[in-house]
Amino acid sequence: MKKLITIVAMVLAVCRINAAESQKQTVCPVMGGKINTNLFVDAEGKRIYVCCPDCLPELKQNPAKYIRKLEQQGVKLDAAPKPADAKK
Numbered sequence: 001m002k003k004l005i006t007i008v009a010m011v012l013a014v015c016r017i018n019a020a021e022s023q024k025q026t027v028c029p030v031m032g033g034k035i036n037t038n039l040f041v042d043a044e045g046k047r048i049y050v051c052c053p054d055c056l057p058e059l060k061q062n063p064a065k066y067i068r069k070l071e072q073q074g075v076k077l078d079a080a081p082k083p084a085d086a087k088k
């Protein structure tokens, strides 16, 4: 019985790690490619990463659409640095 409890506890721990990982943005909302962390658009106080330079104009045109799309997928976007911080 003790063994079973240990297994259940381990499974729960693994599930929790997976859930935390799935919240970070990993794919581009425009083309669905793997994100390039050097390419991003800041909008609504959030930072949205894209996969390639071609996706930047599309994302800039309609950032709200892509923010919604990512959030519906359970993605937690990074906060964009405040302009005051960026000047430092």
Ligand SMILES: [Zn+2]
Pocket (backbone or CB within 6 Å): 028, 030, 031, 033, 050, 051, 052, 053, 054, 055
């Ligand atoms: Zn792209």
